[in-house]
Amino acid sequence: MKRTVPLLIASLTGLVMIVAAFVPAMETWEEEVMTWFNILAAFAFILGGGNLLMTHLQAVSDQRAGWGYSAITLIAFVYTLVVGMLKVGVAPADNFPNHAWSGAVLQEGGALWWVFEYIINPIDSTFCASSSALSSNETNTPGSSYCCAPRTRNSIANIVFPHPALPQTSVVRPLGRPPPVISSRP
DSSP, rough: OOOOHHHEEEEEHHHHHHHHHOOGGGHHHHHHOOOOHHHHHHHHHHHHHHHOOOOOHHHHTTTTTTHHHHHHHHHHHHHHHHHHHHHOOOOOOOOOOOOOTOOTOOOTHHHHHHHIIIIIIIHHHHHHHHHHHSSSHHSSSTTOOOSSSSSTTTOOOOHHHHHHHHOOOOHHHHHSSOOOOOOOOO
């Protein structure tokens, strides 16, 4: 049930979005579904943030194994939350120059843009490159064409052939007269 309801909501939302893209009469449905989806996503973010805080604060306070990683996670979460909510380093929008928080959240040069550009994007790239559709058996088996490990053991030659001789550059003509030319006319 925990997976069925979110999967059903996401599937129905996606289905409505796809149908609304091709059926002009259903464009209002698309707007309505997007509004409800954004509301549900906001609640999901709040619940996820609360769960992250609760789990990692408990690990830090109990000083369980790896509690330092939990502390780093908490610091990064709070930093990203504050920088994103306060729009640190973001200039006001051209339409509203008197409103300090009117600029785009991911404006180039802003603090949250810096976090995405130099921390989150490289981490995402690394994750996508390391988690491919191949099985771990294929990627960890030396000699496999999908192997990520260096092939040192399997690259040693079993038989070593001698280097071939240099090609002959001189042409030797046979001695004597050439054979007579024989023509065949029917």
